[in-house]
Amino acid sequence: MTGVIVSAFPAIELSIALPLVALLTAILIGGKLAPRLILAVGPLMMALTGIVAWQVAEGDPTRVELGGWEAPLGIALFADGLSSSFLLLTAIIMSAVGIVAMAGFDARDGETSRSYSFWALFYGMWAALNGVFLGADFFNLYVAIELLTITAVGMVALGGTRAAIRYLLFALAGSLAYLTGVVLLYAEAGTLDMSLLAANEGDASVRLVAGGLMTAGLLAKTALFPLHAWLPPAHGGAPAPASAMLSALVVKASFFIIVRLWFDVMPEAAGPVLVQLIGILGGTAILYGSLLALRQARLKMIIAYSTVAQLGYLFLIFPLSGGIAGEMPWAAGAWSGGMFHALAHGLAKAAAFLAAGLIIEALGHDRIDDMKGIARAMPVTVFAFGIAAISLMGLPPSGGFMAKYLMLTAALAGGHVVIALVMMAGGLLAAAYLFRPVNRAFSGSDIPEVAYVAYWRQWVPLILALLAMLLGVVSAGPYEFIQIGRAVTAEVGIE
């Protein structure tokens, strides 16, 4: 009986509506209420996205038609294993960030510019992320990603306007390219609904141009090399809780649309050139981002450049899917590895940025050279950073290991030796750039004087880092789950 009620519960719709309600409340009332909303919204969103995951696990991928209008007239929302994994990831990370930010963006002495704007942008971002992960219509995704961009730029502006303007210009150019592609796609197919587009092959060359423009726009928003120049100053300069959301979730949203576009909707239009090009950019991003991360003097800049590098792995699923790799012991090994990487990187990166933020609160800066012995002053925080680093490096038994292991075996099985070498080099470089701050944190023998940071806040990044670890330990369940509704191309490749 309860099963029937839960399966009919409109959890998909409410996981977009609830953050919108919170957004409007934060804008209307603001003040001391806005920072406290997370205490109610966090658990509710966990429950809602948990129900969505349950519905997907029990039945098939779930599709709801908004306004009662069927596509192509109306807009649908769609949840499969992949989208509900991202929904859950978003709920976990946003709740964690919200808890940590309650103290940093509080309104104890009355509403401030920072406290008011942060919380409104925060809930706007949450709604936009869920809108992207549930979107099934490419114009609707444009609206969702615009909302995401504006909230993200606003968050970066809380740290500095220069980086925010740079980000805005990249992101708006990306929007324009994406929208142009969407217009062309609509002119060609007469619909923008994913399932209708997928059902009809259409004119492959027009679709390649449309999809190419959309992809170029989305790559600018995901900051894939060489469109990454905005990311390090934006993610490195934003307040740490904002950086955690930007690096862990926001850049994944545009990546998510790229995966939907090519793997689910129009694989037949892609062609080998696009697949190889994306793969080459991904590989270059890994090496370039890692090398620059080695040269940074500030902790947050290391983590930001690490994002540039780690995003590169995601795009390796394009050349790695299919081919002989399709015959692997794990079906769709490369695709699943890429999605695992997105999830594990999300958790680990959010943990790393939140930990860095707490270190900044304690020390007043994040210069690695002046961080000597901080591990003795803030053991929980540094431990959290260390665990997150293990997952980012791809060491067992973390989720990051699982992801890179799946991708690496797919690369070797498919005979992609260069890609395999790049991935291994990326792992070694990650170990090198992440070891530097950890080493510094443990050096010396005295306990440095630091400002007080509440103990319970230090536990939040640790929980996220442990979840990234858990993803590797109990990988079978999540692995099975993201396969629900997986596109055939994930197994046989795009070409």
Next chain:
Amino acid sequence: MNAALLLDAGLCLLILTAAVLAMTGRDLFGAIAFFIVYGILIALAWVRLEAVDVALAEAAIGAGLTGVLLIGAWSLLRRAGVSEAHELSHWGLRLVAGLASAATTVVLAAAVLALPPGREGLAPLVTERLADHGVSNPVTGVLLDFRAYDTLMESIVLLVALVAVWALTPASAWGGVPGMRQHARPDGVLAMFGRLLPPIGLVMAVYLVWAGSSQPGGAFQAGTVLAAVWLLVVMAGIYDEPPISSGLLRTALVAGPAVFLAIGIAGLGAGALLAYPDEYAYGLILLIEFTLTFSIGATLALLVAGRARRAA
């Protein structure tokens, strides 16, 4: 036939000229002026394409409001003493950018020309289904019924854009009044217009929403008119901007999206998010349109006013 072709060709030529002049003008103010001209010409092009709703939106928002925002930014820059002189970027970079733009244009043009002619998209389906339900202007039907979710999210985008502007407010000015204090001679032209035009603007805004259910018009166009009315009142020095901490102001901003969202969630009872029960569809759509117009007007006006600068 020939006269129409001549008109279209002339319009295209003017659009291209205005675009080139807006980009190549050395003087920032001149570039803005040509940008506004460009917007008006594009609006005319939409009229020629028989998309009057889009033409109205383009003229109101693309040319009008964006023009006001740009002039506002220009005058702030000038007041801050920012020099307009700038160095050109490296010629190699400009060459690459030029080639990339040219290549994109060629590929895009080839793709557009490859499309088979005579496609109507979803227009026939929209017309067919519109008859069963609510409003009779197909554009309003798409915006507030078939694709209401997009419109709800767009109204949220506008609101959040205002919050992003407010995020730039320095701590000391938070809760204060946006923009500069305006002074106008009490017997001057501005003051006269400030008293004469607002009633006309209000009637026009109400008409645009009301007409929007059966003819071109709607919340975004009418909201822009409302914003213009408010800007005029402020510029004429009749009223000052409200402080951004004002509860009344925040209610005005949130009302439209909130009513829209509440009706949308209530739709879950009728079977789907944003579903309207048949017998109430027309009334609900009209209610959403009117509150949305009010909120869009308030949001646009405050976007032009910018962040808070003075104590309340």
